[in-house]
Amino acid sequence: MAKSNKPIFWGPFAAGGTITAFVTPVLVLLTLFAALGFVPSLLTYEHLHAFAANWLGKLVIFGVILLSLWHAAHRLRVTVHDLGVRADGMVAIVVYFIASLGTVATLFYLLRI
Amino acid sequence: MSERQIQLEVLRYNPETDSEPRFQTYSVPCLNEWVVLDALNYVKDNLDTTLSYRWSCHMAVCGSCGMMVNGEPKLACKAFIHEYGDQIRVEPLANFPIERDLVTVVEDFIAKLASVKPYLIPKEDKPVSAGEFKQTPAQLLTFKQYTLCINCMLCYAACPQYGLVPEFIGPAAIALAHRYNQDSRDGGRDERQEVIASHEGVWECSFVGACSEVCPKHVDPAGALQQVKVASTIDWYKEHLMPWVKK
Numbered sequence: 310m311a312k313s314n315k316p317i318f319w320g321p322f323a324a325g326g327t328i329t330a331f332v333t334p335v336l337v338l339l340t341l342f343a344a345l346g347f348v349p350s351l352l353t354y355e356h357l358h359a360f361a362a363n364w365l366g367k368l369v370i371f372g373v374i375l376l377s378l379w380h381a382a383h384r385l386r387v388t389v390h391d392l393g394v395r396a397d398g399m400v401a402i403v404v405y406f407i408a409s410l411g412t413v414a415t416l417f418y419l420l421r422i
Numbered sequence: 423m424s425e426r427q428i429q430l431e432v433l434r435y436n437p438e439t440d441s442e443p444r445f446q447t448y449s450v451p452c453l454n455e456w457v458v459l460d461a462l463n464y465v466k467d468n469l470d471t472t473l474s475y476r477w478s479c480h481m482a483v484c485g486s487c488g489m490m491v492n493g494e495p496k497l498a499c500k501a502f503i504h505e506y507g508d509q510i511r512v513e514p515l516a517n518f519p520i521e522r523d524l525v526t527v528v529e530d531f532i533a534k535l536a537s538v539k540p541y542l543i544p545k546e547d548k549p550v551s552a553g554e555f556k557q558t559p560a561q562l563l564t565f566k567q568y569t570l571c572i573n574c575m576l577c578y579a580a581c582p583q584y585g586l587v588p589e590f591i592g593p594a595a596i597a598l599a600h601r602y603n604q605d606s607r608d609g610g611r612d613e614r615q616e617v618i619a620s621h622e623g624v625w626e627c628s629f630v631g632a633c634s635e636v637c638p639k640h641v642d643p644a645g646a647l648q649q650v651k652v653a654s655t656i657d658w659y660k661e662h663l664m665p666w667v668k669k
Binding site for chain 2 (some may be wrong): 312313314315316317327387388390391393
């Protein structure tokens, strides 16, 4: 049996899973706080804008979003397969397309800052 | 001792006379402390001698009485009657072909188990006179949990991936391969990786986790498979990005 090349895909998937488990819930919570009008000084618009303007900040934001989207797309594809939907090719195209769209949009908006 | 009349719905199938499986219901007077296996033995001894099923130890050690109890993979000797209502449905393990009644065809699992070489392949051959291979408690701890597998195949019956992709090597076999890979005395990982790191190996696992939920010995095969994925991924990056690094 030939060794699989799956690790190319699984590596980012696992990294995305770790981020989704540890970072995403915090981001959701902070966003909720912000929506309710509670914004700590560190997370004001000016501070976050400055963070996103720095190339290292851009890289971090891009990494978090890319890996989370890639993870979510792949997880959804596998879950749909587990639920018995046999159109894997079609499902793969749809979920990866949406993830790519989000990634390209992130790149676009980050580079505009 | 309290006694309860249980309607035991058992899947019956005789390949010589039946065109397809059917259910047969037996009314069994069960003692409260009985397990499903006791109820089946009562049927076999008192009601219907033609019923076929596998069992041996009656104490969750031999791994032969795995079956679906009310749709869940269970050891019949560990499924207590008092945890169920007055009607219990017993079927052969899911995802396996039926040989007869509750007896399944397990050759596929046996072949997969053998393919991962689940035995010690010593790093170095040393004569008996050179003494024993020593192992610290910490080294033992890295794999001890996986040695508890009794090959009952409940994890295969629970795994939706095995149901969909019969080529999948599956939870117990990969967890056992991991058990030997983790053993400080073992040097056979490269041989096992030929099977484990293939597409039909660990990469068919989608981490549903049902294997660990149904495992009667708390082996946690799902955890083992995730560790195998991480190790196989590191292997891949080493082989492709740093081919000059000797393993």
